[in-house]
Every structure is written in structure tokens, then in C-alpha cells.
């Protein structure tokens with residue numbers, strides 16, 4: 110099916126989504142991590158390069174977010190204190206609850222880094238065991254940890270023992286399909302005091318290909334006794350979330366790319382979870398206002414130059430949704446200054462006002478795609 114309203118700006122027609130009915134809410138309790146009860150069952154999964162403080166703050170202001178996580182941070186770099194690394198761990202009182210995610214394979218370094226996180230505003234320390242990128246796995250970190258059961262459980266136990274805040278683990282189902290080790294690890298981690306698990310329902314070998322293995326996530330849920338398990342992978346609509354809850358029995362859901370594409374997803378999911386009605390999708394104008402607040406958030410925390418450079422990275426995401434036309438997109442990805450940005454917002458608002466009749470934006474209009482650029486191999 111093709112979009113019946115064509116503004117002539119696009120060569121490729123945009124598919125009109127199949128609007129599935131809103132499913133009934135899937136009963137469940139609020140999730141506790143350690144002593145802290147999260148306000149909703151939905152958390153923002155880390156997306157290196159995107160889930161930085163300016164983005165987390167605007168997401169939190171929209172509502173519905175139970176918890177957010179930093180991008181993954183090298184434990185070694187953190188304790189060496191490089192400026193770029195410290196920026197990854199930047200936080201503030203409004204940024205709560207926050208999990209700082211660290212990776213590394215040396216127990217002492219991980220312990221040191223976890224303590225650093227505790228002393229610098231983290232409410233939770235999350236250990237990354239899911240990253241498939243060679244740079245991380247060749248040092249024995251990320252998903253490579255899933256090949257070293259004894260060392261890995263020992264490392265996690267040391268980290269748990271070293272801090273008073275909860276320690277959580279985010280991982281994939283296993284290295285490859287031959288053996289899904291996540292249920293084993295989850296059980297062992299619970300025994301040594303880990304407070305929650307987030308499980309991306311793919312293996313390391315899969316990367317981001319193929320579907321999410323809900324059965325694999327269910328096995329992790331069944332492997333633990335008490336701690337909450339967050340199901341993760343490809344959730345971007347209420348229907349996806351309902352399926353994730355029903356098929357896996359998970360306590361909560363972590364959402365990454367769906368949150369970038371559709372920041373309102375947390376608010377809609379939490380409303381649905383409370384009342385059964387997720388409320389309306391945002392209008393295009395609200396989407397534009399969100400883009401503006403995202404840039405303003407960058408501007409308030411960074412220099413103007415850095416805000417512009419960082420915004421360029423996310424400009425394409427916004428253009429996919431707002432569809433302002435190629436010319437504006439080309440300019441937005443090269444944004445030069447705050448004044449230039451304000452001018453672009455005005456021009457996009459003008460375009461949107463000419464096509465008000467298009468109404469609400471629906472997330473199913475867009476496939477979940479990986480961002481381009483140096484981190485595209487995630």
C-alpha cells in the first residue's frame with residue numbers, strides 16, 4: 110500500500126502501516142531493582158553514541174521511562190579519567206534512576222570502575238556482556254565474557270561485593286546458536302547477588318540479523334528465581350511489547366532503537382500498562398518540538414560547536430520521521446550554529462503546516478534500522 114498523500118519530496122513512497130488494534134495490557138507488577146522500585150516497567154537500553162545525558166534528559170521529560178542507562182564505558186578508560194570517557198558518565202540529579210554501564214575483563218579494574226560510578230551519581234552499575242564489537246571482545250570484554258564462565262562469574266561477584274548500589278548485567282543469549290549460555294549465567298549471577306538481567310534475544314554471532322528469540326529470553330526468565338529480567342530486542346510498538354511480555358514472561362522491557370525513532374514509546378507504554386489505553390501518537394508538530402528540545406538540551410550541556418556536531422548524528426533519524434525533504438535534510442546534517450538550527454526548525458514548521466492533514470505519525474511506518482557511521486557494526 111502506498112501513502113495516498115504525496116508531497117512530491119520523496120522518490121520512494123512511504124508505506125502506510127497496518128494499524129493493528131491495541132492489545133489488552135499484560136498484567137504484571139512494577140519492577141524492583143535492589144531496594145528501588147522503578148516507576149514503569151520500561152527502560153531505555155544503551156545505544157552508544159546516542160544515549161548521552163542531553164538525550165536522556167529530554168526522554169525523561171516526555172515521561173514513562175522507568176530507568177535509563179549510559180552508553181557503555183570502558184572500565185579502564187574510566188579510571189584513567191580521559192575527558193571523552195568522563196563525558197559518557199556525565200549525569201545530574203534529574204537523570205534518575207541511572208545505570209552506568211561498564212565493560213572490561215580485568216576484575217580489579219572493573220571493581221575500581223564500579224566504585225567510581227557509585228561515587229559519581231550512578232544508582233545502578235550495569236556490566237556489559239553483550240557487546241559484539243571486536244574492539245571490545247578481543248580484550249575479553251562484552252560478549253566474549255560469555256565464553257569464560259568461571260572468570261566471568263568471579264568477576265561479577267567481585268564487583269557486586271565492592272559496591273553498595275545494585276549491580277545488573279546486560280547480555281545476549283550466548284556466543285552462537287550451538288549453546289545459549291544466558292540462562293546458565295543468569296542463574297549464577299543471581300546467586301552472587303546481581304539485581305537484574307537485561308537480555309537481548311540474539312546471539313553474538315547473529316549481530317542484529319534475524320529475529321529475536323523469545324523462547325531464549327523465556328529460558329532466562331525461567332532460569333532465575335527472583336530477580337527481574339528485562340526482555341530486549343526490536344520492541345517499537347505496543348503490540349511488540351505485549352508480545353514480548355506474553356511470549357517471554359519478562360518483568361520489564363528495555364528499548365533501544367525504538368526509543369530513538371519514537372521517544373513517546375515510553376509514555377505510551379506506561380499509559381497502556383496503567384490504563385489499557387496508550388493515548389494518541391504525537392503529532393508531527395510535537396515531534397518537531399521534541400527535536401528542538403533535544404538540540405536545546407545539547408546546547409545547555411555542551412559548547413555550541415559540540416551541540417551542532419552531535420546533532421548532525423541524529424538529524425537523519427528526525428528526518429526519517431518528519432520528512433522535510435532532501436534539501437532540508439542535507440542542511441540539517443551539516444548544521445552550523447544555534448541560529449542556523451532555529452532557522453531550520455522554522456522552515457520545517459512551515460512545511461508541516463502545509464501538510465497538517467497527514468495527522469499522526471505511526472512508528473510502524475519505519476523499519477528499525479541501524480544508524481550509519483562508525484558504530485554501525487553494533
Ligand SMILES: Cc1cc2nc3c(=O)[nH]c(=O)nc-3n(C[C@H](O)[C@H](O)[C@H](O)COP(=O)(O)O)c2cc1C
Pocket residue numbers: 154155156157158179180181210237239240279309341342343344363364365366367477479480484487
Ligand atoms: C547504535 C547502537 C549502539 C548500542 N550500544 C550499546 C551499548 O553501549 N551497550 C549495550 O549494552 N548495548 C548497546 N546496543 C544494543 C542495544 O542496547 C540493544 O540491546 C539492541 O539494540 C536491541 O534492542 P533494540 O531493538 O530495542 O534496539 C547498541 C545498539 C545499537 C544499535
